[in-house]
Amino acid sequence: MGLDRRGFVKIVVGGVAGTLFTPVIWKSLDDVSIWSQNWPWIPRLNKGEVKAKAALSKLCPAGCAVKVKTVGGLPFAVAGNTANPMSKGGVCPVCAAGAQLMYSPARVKSPLKKVGEGKFEAIKWEDAEALLVEKLTALKGQNGKIAAINGDETGTAGEVISGLLAGLGNSGYYMMPGEKFVAEKGVKLMGGSGQPGFDIAGADLVLMIGADALDSWGATVANQKAFAATRPTGAAATAKFVYAGPVLNHTAAVSDKFLPVPPQATVAFALGLANLLINDGAVSSASDFSEYKALAAKYTAEEVEKATGLKAENMKELAAMIKAAKAPVVIAGASFGQGGGALDFVAGASLNVLLGRVGSGMTLLPSAPKAVAGVSASDKDAGSFLADVATGKAAPGALIVYEANPAYALPQADDMAKTLGNIAFKVSFSTYMDETAALCDLILPAPHPYERFDDALNPYGVAKSTYLAGKPVVKKPVMDCKDPVDVLLGAATKLGLSLGFDTYADVISAKAKALGADLDALTAGGIWTGDAKGGSLNLGASALAKAAVVKTDDKTLAVAPVSNLAFGTATLATPPANLLAIRETELVGKELLVQMNAATAKKAGVAEGAKVKLSAGKGELKARVHLNEGVAPGTVAVLLGFGRSAWDEYTKGKGDNVYKILTVSDEAGTGLKVWAGSTVTVAKV
């Protein structure tokens, strides 16, 4: 019997009927639907035991004890360390993204040597270290030829760098500008010495003049925890917080009172307040009280209103609040963590002296024992040093940059970058390809904070001597990097110096021992604290008398850079996970929005959404205008952290860098370089 068409059809129909009695169709459909949801490029989760390991997170300048959560040994999240008395389980928005930053596309993957304009070649560590030693050997012993810029205020690495330089016969060790540097100068002008500290937790009224204590000033998380403790939800607050500064920022948002004070009017505000307090009966036993009293009397209500725009009743209300408080503390600082004048600090700190709060609300920290010999503190900051290089006053042949970004985060940034570029040999120890690293001749990748040993001594603002230390959370770093201090110690040996240590871990061990701290307890997330030292301060009247009155006109505006910690710091561009926190009133596409209030905009002749160009010195910044009634009169507020020209696609080319339009001037009477009161001209584009 042959197979004819009918038979064939019957076979097929039988096949189909039979298939319905098998799992073929149902299983295939089910499996295909699963296959269509499991494309190979959809990432798979990591499995394993979940552990929480203690670490010291130094992604922001303060440094916090945190717990890094790992799954199967791989870090994936950061939570707070509730047992640490300083961070008390808190985490800031930058450290919240800390685990993901270990895989940031901007990380330097291996040592890099510059081979052309913007071109780098990966080299081996032995070759990189040999090159470093070669360059330093050539300039050894010639003072002024080797310089270093350090961006890490709290790590003992600074001692190693300073000691290395000293051993090579150079004194050119400079810190990136920060609050501490200015504050210590301020304290000196008040007849004292040392790093000042502020006890927020023990105060019942905290007046912050400029200092953005709940977002970017000092030990932010510790400050936030102190604030939180005074505000139990659903119950009455036990302390008052007042913020007086150029912008209604995150700190001002939760403060009981916001007083708009333009950046150049801090001294007028503080002395005007002092005047009211003195008239109300405040007396100080400081030696220069009568001088101070006469000086404050010049800042009448009218003068204060002229300088700040604040009405008399606002000032009177504040004075009454302070008088009623039993434990007030006044914290003065630049609103963006640098560039403030010593006189701004003195004006604010003098209120603490007037109120008799030195030794309680405001403290002075004793100097700590050093772990490395030959260490010296520098008298200039990195900005002043580079300004000298630009004018030819300083002519280094080699520059070491440690965890700092001077090409981005110094006033007149473009100029600074140019000056840096002209130095013959530059080496950057950086975790990320930042603007400075992109200019350097040699990049030596540093491990991420969770991949290395590190420590933090006296983060600025702490009321007592404080020491934290951390150890790596993973067996080896994600990238081919080496601890920078280990590299420098190795180089020191090859240069014939004996700094006394082989690794950074050894240095930290010695530092802990010198302080009398238990290193194991510290690396497990603990803390060491010591007492503040005693000492009195005067009111700084003679210095304050020299304070200049800054005049602004309708054509120039004061620029107030605003720090929002979630958007990164000078050394860290916005972590990719934080990009969505940037508002539509701050950045749209690639355009930055600068903020000013309606009255200021009208005077400047611009409206909401207008394209403008802000210029000062040699720098200019392009942006659009957004009207924001929380900005002080005559001021334009500009967010920090934008206008990155290196890093990665997440942050490069978005907005513009406000550091470009900050101009440096000499503070009257102190010789300090200041830029917190910079002015800019606004032009429509």
Added chain:
Amino acid sequence: MKAKEFKVTWGMVIDLDKCTGCGACMTACQVENNIAPMVDASNKMRTLSWMLVYELSNKKSGAEAEVAYLPRPCMQCGNPACVPVCPVIATDKNEEGGIVSQVYPRCIGCRYCMAACPYHARYFNWEDPIFPKGMEKALSPNTSARPRGVVEKCNFCHTRFMQAKDKARQDGGDPEALADGAYMPACAEICPTGAISFGDVKNKEHKVFDLAQGKDAFRLLEKLGLNPQVYYVSKREWVRKLGDNYAATGKPGAAKKHS
């Protein structure tokens, strides 16, 4: 349709007088839930911000100006608008605890739920999740990665709820009666000022029980009757008025007790 009743009702109380708008909660949420970073995150129609911090203003100027920040997770409504509209029941409110579930393999991406939600708490995956090379090693084990074409939303870090129940079982406790603080979503855990409190609003031993009934507590869009499980607290009247302008009750006062 009568809303389901649960013995345990997970809720949040967010103190708007303590929220500094720092954004740590937004970052913690992104990290815990494996949300891929977006290159252009300024396009707010495309960002996946399960937890989103809004900026509120009292529209005054100078020394009178005030700003408040309002973190908004999914409200896990007692009477959700999104559940009845889902054609495939990818979202449902059927688990003890009252967390509205969103099952990614079942979602067909029609986005009816997004249209229904008045809080804009639901987000659509316009693209597959692309992590920078290597960052897949930093994924959290707590949330699956979603392909493009599905809707996602905050689920009060539900996996942590399951893990808290396991820990309770391991310790010999009752997984159906967790202690206050045994289960905390990532945002509540990380908030540096402790503005976000979390717990069982029906359990007298959890602090949110009292906080939710405080005189300054309010809920957003109370008048819609969705019975959200997220309460806000503020001593400032202008902030409370922004909840829904007192339309629900006509006068200021505490939100209705959670039924």
Added chain:
Amino acid sequence: MDQKLQERWGEVMEEKKQCKGCGGALPFLIGFVAALIAGWVLFPNLLYSKKVQPIRFSHKIHQEQGMECASCHVFRDDGSYAGLPKNEKCQECHADVVGSDPAEKIYVEQYAQKDKEVPWLVYQYQPDNVFFSHKAHESFECKECHLEVGKMDTPPVYYENRLSGYSKQTMKMWQCERCHAENGVSNACHVCHK
């Protein structure tokens, strides 16, 4: 001519009528049975690829050493389950070669000493969107869901579904739901999905 045609036509119809009984249903039956065989025998062979575990691990030998299930498969302090042990556990005894089996030698040299975890194939593989808690199921016998490898000398063959990537033993949703329903446990979506 017509008559011849008619005769021939009749003959053909007769032929057809004769085979109707078998010629009619037979192709259908052939197709039906062929489909059944293809569906039940060939299809699984096509769909599943056979794989072997990277190390020929013998539970039997370890049991003979006096070890119990809980020696390696334990609940951790936080209530999570350490399903397949990591090198850390194996190296408690096998940091160096302690026996004579060549499989052990492979493990020690290729994995333990190179600090590389063994990529075990998980018979009860579940995809990322499933949350399963062993702690909640503690009262059940392991063998109610898992293959009884405890008594085996060689690990069973691992059948991997070529389309979905799952294992043949991967429990599908209906199996979990049925048992939950029988035991009065919630079948809410979030109980198992993450």
